[in-house]
Amino acid sequence: MPGHDIIVIGTSAGGLKALGAIVGALPADIDAVLFIVQHLAADKPSLLPKILADVSALPASHPADGESIQKGRIYVAPPDYHLLVNQGAMRVVRGPQENRFRPAIDALFRSAARAYGSRVVGVVLTGYLDDGTVGLQAVKKRGGVAIVQDPNEAEYPSMVKSALRYVKVDHCLPLAEIPDRLVQLSQLVAEEEPAVTEEIEVESKIAEQEMNTQEFLKNVEAIGTRTTYTCPECNGSIWQIGTEEPLRFRCHIGHSFTANVFLSEQTQNIENALWSAVRAMEEKVTFSRQMSERMKTYNLQNAATKYEDHAKSLDDEVTLIRGIILDGFATKRTIAEAEEEPSE
CATH class of the missing domain: 3.40.50.180 (Methylesterase CheB, C-terminal domain)
Known part of the structure; x- marks a missing residue:
């Protein structure tokens, strides 16, 4: 043996x-x-x-x-x-x-x-x-x-x-x-082994990518529960796999996450979206001020003032979003530090 x-x-x-x-x-x-x-x-x-x-x-x-x-x-x-x-x-x-x-x-x-x-x-x-x-x-x-x-x-x-x-x-x-x-x-002689669980069988097949879409959906439904979340990698549907700890998820493509990594990916995606919002809003601030200056050259003071006020309002909103992003960095550090605590 x-x-x-x-x-x-x-x-x-x-x-x-x-x-x-x-x-x-x-x-x-x-x-x-x-x-x-x-x-x-x-x-x-x-x-x-x-x-x-x-x-x-x-x-x-x-x-x-x-x-x-x-x-x-x-x-x-x-x-x-x-x-x-x-x-x-x-x-x-x-x-x-x-x-x-x-x-x-x-x-x-x-x-x-x-x-x-x-x-x-x-x-x-x-x-x-x-x-x-x-x-x-x-x-x-x-x-x-x-x-x-x-x-x-x-x-x-x-x-x-x-x-x-x-x-x-x-x-x-x-x-x-x-x-x-x-x-x-x-x-040492290996003892008799328990049978392969359905979970191990299905997830092994997913890693090999030898199932078509219909087979995959059938199999992942057998070992998981569909959630309302979307995959942070591909935006596909997400299933919670089993009920054991650590909590974990798989998407319809096959991306897999434990809870900690899933939370980290969600946080990163939110941060990316907020930075994209900052970029778009800063572009609008710059354009609004350009339009304000342009209105002044035509002696359209009321229009120039409206553009300038709009730029100032957007600037305040950009500052608020930047603050949310920076606070997010502190939150991520806190979560990471909590996960490093030894189990009792």
Whole structure:
């Protein structure tokens, strides 16, 4: 019987150092395969496989879509592509972003849980926000093992704190202890796994983008409840997925958000709209004053005064909107600080 030999690792800010510490301590003969997602800039090439290969006894690479899985290797998600795991092979696809990320940790973890069940070990390391939490929940639902980096040593602890808050984590370890635990788990026989839930099945298919519109709507209706919200990415309809924490949403295209990210996106869209209003109103102020000066050249003083008064009124409104925007920045900071508070 196989052990826990499918290891999925997710990280973001501060992840390079953390990944190096883990893969650099793994033996060349480990009876497992590693899949890694680190949040990367979409428009720049990634040197992560080369960097990891230089410090590890295991070869590392960006896989091709459909490439077969080989043990004793490290597969790294390429920039702007989701890395997904199927039975015996990988998918590398430009599916919809999840929590604003592509590649997304949740997408990788969920696909691995779907394909390999209790053989999966999910590892969440340093990073901002909460990508990885929902994916780690999927790993646990399929009987897999959940590991998180000790938040006290994580350079950016948000991701690991979120996982600890919402997932029944099996091991919370400092980086130095994670490699040995992965080796031990790879040698332990994986227990019988629970069946794939409808939620995991549907969301895995969404990530692969292999459903037509009718199939998608049918499936997402089966796992979610339609809301009155619209997607901050594409303005499409939004469904609330399940009732578990963290609260999360998907749109009809497939964009996915946890509540914190959804609120942040809504706030950003409002801010963008307000700045657009400021721009349009400032243009009108300038034009009104131009018209006022033009009326003066024709000795139309009443008209000139009306244009000038209109410009002053708009100026006051612009000042008010600017104040709303600046207050919004303070509100966003307050929310972010609240989310950083440790759970009790």
